[in-house]
Amino acid sequence: MHELEALDRVLPFAVLLLPLCGFVVLSLFGEWIKKDKEDAGAGYMACGTVLVSFGLAAWTTARLYGLVGGAEGLRFSQPYLGFEWIEAGGFRVPLSLLVDPLSAVMMLVVTGIGSLIHVYSLGYMAGDDDRPRFFSYLNLFTFFMLLLVLGGSLPLLFVGWEGVGLCSYLLIGFWYKKDSASAAGLKAFVVNRIGDAGLILGMIFIYHAFGSLDLVDIADNAGALAPEKLWEIGPVSVACLLLFLGATGKSAQIPLHVWLPDAMEGPTPVSALIHAATMVTAGVYMVARLAPLYHQSATAMLVVAVTGTVTALMAGTIAIVQNDIKRVLAYSTVSQLGFMFLAAGVGAFGVAIFHLYTHAFFKALLFLGSGSVIHAMSGEQDMGKMGGLRKRIPWTFWTFLAGTAAISGIPFFAGFYSKDEILLGALTTGHTVLFGIALFTALLTAAYMARLLFLTFFGAFRGGHDLEHHVHESPWSMIGPLVLLAVGSTVSGYALFPGLGEAGARVRLPEVVQPVFRLPAEAVHHVAWLPAAATLAAIAGGLIAWYLYLSMPELRASARAALRPALRIFEAKYYFDTVYDAFVRRVVVEGSDALLWRRVDAGVIDGAVNRAGTVASALAQALRPVQTGFVRHYALLVLAGAVALVSYLLWS
Amino acid sequence: MDAILFYVSAAVAVASAVVVIAQKSPITSAFALIVTLCSLSVIFGLLGSPFIAVLQVIVYAGAIMVLFLFVLMLLNVKREEDAPGRGGRTLRGVALALVTLFVLQAGAVLVGAPAGSAPRFDASTRRMAEILFSPHFLYVFEATSVLILAALVGAVVLAKKEL
Amino acid sequence: MDHPAFVQHAVLLSLVLFGLGTLGVFLRRNVITVLMCVELMLNGVNLAFVAFSRAAGTLDGQVLVFFVMVVAAAEAAVGLAIVIALNRHRDTLDVDAFRLMKG
Numbered sequence: 027m028h029e030l031e032a033l034d035r036v037l038p039f040a041v042l043l044l045p046l047c048g049f050v051v052l053s054l055f056g057e058w059i060k061k062d063k064e065d066a067g068a069g070y071m072a073c074g075t076v077l078v079s080f081g082l083a084a085w086t087t088a089r090l091y092g093l094v095g096g097a098e099g100l101r102f103s104q105p106y107l108g109f110e111w112i113e114a115g116g117f118r119v120p121l122s123l124l125v126d127p128l129s130a131v132m133m134l135v136v137t138g139i140g141s142l143i144h145v146y147s148l149g150y151m152a153g154d155d156d157r158p159r160f161f162s163y164l165n166l167f168t169f170f171m172l173l174l175v176l177g178g179s180l181p182l183l184f185v186g187w188e189g190v191g192l193c194s195y196l197l198i199g200f201w202y203k204k205d206s207a208s209a210a211g212l213k214a215f216v217v218n219r220i221g222d223a224g225l226i227l228g229m230i231f232i233y234h235a236f237g238s239l240d241l242v243d244i245a246d247n248a249g250a251l252a253p254e255k256l257w258e259i260g261p262v263s264v265a266c267l268l269l270f271l272g273a274t275g276k277s278a279q280i281p282l283h284v285w286l287p288d289a290m291e292g293p294t295p296v297s298a299l300i301h302a303a304t305m306v307t308a309g310v311y312m313v314a315r316l317a318p319l320y321h322q323s324a325t326a327m328l329v330v331a332v333t334g335t336v337t338a339l340m341a342g343t344i345a346i347v348q349n350d351i352k353r354v355l356a357y358s359t360v361s362q363l364g365f366m367f368l369a370a371g372v373g374a375f376g377v378a379i380f381h382l383y384t385h386a387f388f389k390a391l392l393f394l395g396s397g398s399v400i401h402a403m404s405g406e407q408d409m410g411k412m413g414g415l416r417k418r419i420p421w422t423f424w425t426f427l428a429g430t431a432a433i434s435g436i437p438f439f440a441g442f443y444s445k446d447e448i449l450l451g452a453l454t455t456g457h458t459v460l461f462g463i464a465l466f467t468a469l470l471t472a473a474y475m476a477r478l479l480f481l482t483f484f485g486a487f488r489g490g491h492d493l494e495h496h497v498h499e500s501p502w503s504m505i506g507p508l509v510l511l512a513v514g515s516t517v518s519g520y521a522l523f524p525g526l527g528e529a530g531a532r533v534r535l536p537e538v539v540q541p542v543f544r545l546p547a548e549a550v551h552h553v554a555w556l557p558a559a560a561t562l563a564a565i566a567g568g569l570i571a572w573y574l575y576l577s578m579p580e581l582r583a584s585a586r587a588a589l590r591p592a593l594r595i596f597e598a599k600y601y602f603d604t605v606y607d608a609f610v611r612r613v614v615v616e617g618s619d620a621l622l623w624r625r626v627d628a629g630v631i632d633g634a635v636n637r638a639g640t641v642a643s644a645l646a647q648a649l650r651p652v653q654t655g656f657v658r659h660y661a662l663l664v665l666a667g668a669v670a671l672v673s674y675l676l677w678s
Numbered sequence: 679m680d681a682i683l684f685y686v687s688a689a690v691a692v693a694s695a696v697v698v699i700a701q702k703s704p705i706t707s708a709f710a711l712i713v714t715l716c717s718l719s720v721i722f723g724l725l726g727s728p729f730i731a732v733l734q735v736i737v738y739a740g741a742i743m744v745l746f747l748f749v750l751m752l753l754n755v756k757r758e759e760d761a762p763g764r765g766g767r768t769l770r771g772v773a774l775a776l777v778t779l780f781v782l783q784a785g786a787v788l789v790g791a792p793a794g795s796a797p798r799f800d801a802s803t804r805r806m807a808e809i810l811f812s813p814h815f816l817y818v819f820e821a822t823s824v825l826i827l828a829a830l831v832g833a834v835v836l837a838k839k840e841l
Numbered sequence: 842m843d844h845p846a847f848v849q850h851a852v853l854l855s856l857v858l859f860g861l862g863t864l865g866v867f868l869r870r871n872v873i874t875v876l877m878c879v880e881l882m883l884n885g886v887n888l889a890f891v892a893f894s895r896a897a898g899t900l901d902g903q904v905l906v907f908f909v910m911v912v913a914a915a916e917a918a919v920g921l922a923i924v925i926a927l928n929r930h931r932d933t934l935d936v937d938a939f940r941l942m943k944g
Contacts (some may be wrong), residue, residue, distance in 0.1 A: 413940075
């Protein structure tokens with residue numbers, strides 16, 4: 027093991043702070059950097075910071091991997107500023123970063139895929155006047171996300187958590203002149219906030235139990251707490267459940283998933299970065315980070331697993347009836363996040379991170395690909411108007427195909443491996459029902475993704491003559507990242523990382539991050555028929571879509587008639603939005619107006635103040651007759667006072 | 679001998695005081711007040727303060743009351759009105775009650791208090807002068823002269839027809 | 842001259858004079874008469890001072906009486922000047938006529 031040099035101490039902070047500098051410079055000088063519509067100086071600068079950050083992140087990982095190789099990771103405090111972030115009584119929170127296998131993986135994903143998306147945005151957002159603002163927000167988001175994954179203690183994680191929520195709001199509502207965009211941004215922020223309340227309460231419980239909010243301290247000491255069996259709700263379970271509430275908000279699980287589909291109002295690169303690859307995975311990261319704690323609470327684990335599975339199923343069913351290309355992908359994201367939580371809930375935390383990793387590749391690819399399609403369709407997002415695009419935009423088509431194969435779980439593509447491991451984990455830990463549902467959802471996934479593929483790229487063009495003329499392939503700044511991501515979607519499943527396992531062996535990603543969770547080593551199970559079953563499900567889903575959309579379209583009508591009631595529920599998104607509007611928004615907004623504003627504020631508070639004035643005035647009116655104007659009366663009062671005083675002095 | 683003088687002067691003083699407050703005509707009241715002052719002067723002398731006795735006659739009876747009479751003559755005051763004015767009856771009743779209360783209380787306390795008098799002591803004018811011009815009272819003495827000056831100027835200004 | 846009861850009775854007399862003076866202030870309606878009753882009160886006080894001075898055997902009481910007289914004189918002068926000014930204004934010497942402070 028080498029000693030840590032000064033450079034090693036600076037590197038993680040450099041990774042973190044570069045994008046922040048990018049944000050600061052762009053927000054202050056952005057307009058000046060961008061000279062005219064064609065000049066993309068702001069964009070180049072933003073890409074530059076994130077690319078350099080990625081390079082530094084890779085360098086950090088490489089250097090430090092020689093030193094650490096274990097669960098401990100390396101803690102970095104900020105020594106240069108010479109102050110603690112919070113110091114109040116016995117409560118201390120230093121500015122410290124934690125670099126261990128888990129945060130290294132996340133760091134690479136954020137900066138790597140982030141930089142690809144930055145480059146893509148150069149092409150996608152070309153011609154938009156507000157580019158400096160866009161790129162400054164992207165950089166700011168990258169900074170906050172890095173803070174989230176690199177933060178060494180829960181408060182720092184929380185700062186990153188809130189920060190990415192803020193950036194999500196800013197970026198969803200980027201085209202703020204559009205009412206629906208602003209509303210969507212606000213919805214995202216408010217729903218997230220509800221989850222954040224749970225997160226804060228969870229942090230308080232953790233502090234109470236551990237006396238510290240440092241991540242390494244929590245991981246080290248979690249094993250010492252009494253484990254809580256199923257339905258035994260003790261402090262550990264309460265903390266885990268509260269934190270999970272925060273995760274449902276950030277990672278769009280039931281019941282706080284309602285913001286993610288609406289978030290598609292933002293530009294497509296935003297959807298790719300924030301709502302596919304990074305921000306929404308923060309919930310999964312947090313649960314994985316606190317795995318030692320969750321392991322102690324059987325109730326919390328079950329809740330996580332069930333929530334994930336139910337969400338996955340529900341989102342999958344909604345996805346098959348969506349017509350907007352981005353909405354399908356949004357619900358797909360919710361569904362895949364459900365898979366990740368299922369994995370975490372059954373104890374396979376490493377697998378959850380594995381799926382997070384592969385999902386980042388193919389979901390970003392799918393979103394960017396859809397962005398390319400939208401670009402070709404001159405902004406049209408309705409799949410009903412697309413069709414037969416595969417000959418016209420071949421690059422987009424082939425990369426999109428790779429992504430679809432990956433998400434459906436076709437062998438040799440990345441998604442197959444991670445999804446397979448999830449199903450394996452559910453089956454071998456005895457959650458047979460959850461396994462069944464997950465398998466069915468895998469079928470659904472293949473089905474709706476194939477549907478999307480067929481509607482968009484196959485068949486006849488349905489968009490009309492004018493749009494047909496404008497269909498064109500996207501520029502290289504957009505195609506390049508697509509190609510790279512397609513390669514990633516394929517190989518990331520079986521990529522072996524040399525030298526990162528025990529004794530320098532080559533290991534796959536789950537083993538890379540496993541030591542962080544401090545779980546007891548378990549025997550590796552193998553279920554022989556599982557890969558075959560999963561592949562069959564995927565193919566079945568694809569075939570269903572093939573029949574319904576390409577081969578025998580007339581079947582669609584009868585299928586739709588047969589499933590009418592179910593379809594109605596799916597199209598209404600299970601009435602979540604309606605219920606929330608009626609019971610939450612109405613109650614809070616209108617109730618506040620009627621009760622709190624009118625009655626309390628205007629009535630009680632204003633009334634009290636006014637009445638104080640009236641009382642004073644009335645009192646003065648009542649006392650006026652004492653001033654009669656007769657001097658003799660006044661003299662009499664003086665005499666009376668004097669007599670009283672003298673009597674008191676004489677007789678006291 | 680002194681006792682008779684004392685009690686006679688006391689009786690005269692009280693009688694003329696009653697005249698002062700009960701008489702209708704202000705001029706009669708003024709003259710009655712002069713009588714009171716003079717009888718008080720006698721009592722001052724009997725109590726062993728000749729300087730004050732003389733001062734009483736010269737200053738009080740001789741100057742202040744003369745000033746009162748001047749003003750009464752100037753303003754041509756004749757008789758006072760009869761009607762007691764608004765709230766007069768209640769006023770009188772309350773005032774009488776309060777005063778009686780006060781006097782009786784003070785009286786009850788004071789009856790026991792000063793026991794007799796000190797033996798013969800030097801109360802001459804020379805002695806008075808020594809005290810008045812001593813550092814103890816000198817400042818006050820000079821201050822009162824300024825006070826009189828102020829009163830003089832004030833009276834002139836206030837009574838002028840036009841400033 | 843050394844009659845022991847003089848002092849006590851002088852004090853009682855001063856009380857009576859003071860009381861009568863106070864009564865007079867409230868009972869009379871002519872401003873000048875009221876001022877005269879105030880002088881009566883002051884004389885009562887002077888008598889008390891002299892009596893106590895006699896009882897204590899010092900001259901301090903008499904010195905005080907001296908100053909009281911001076912101030913009484915000044916007060917009478919200024920008070921009468923004010924009365925003259927009031928009379929010029931309203932042509933009446935009734936205490937109850939000056940009610941501008943009502944309310």
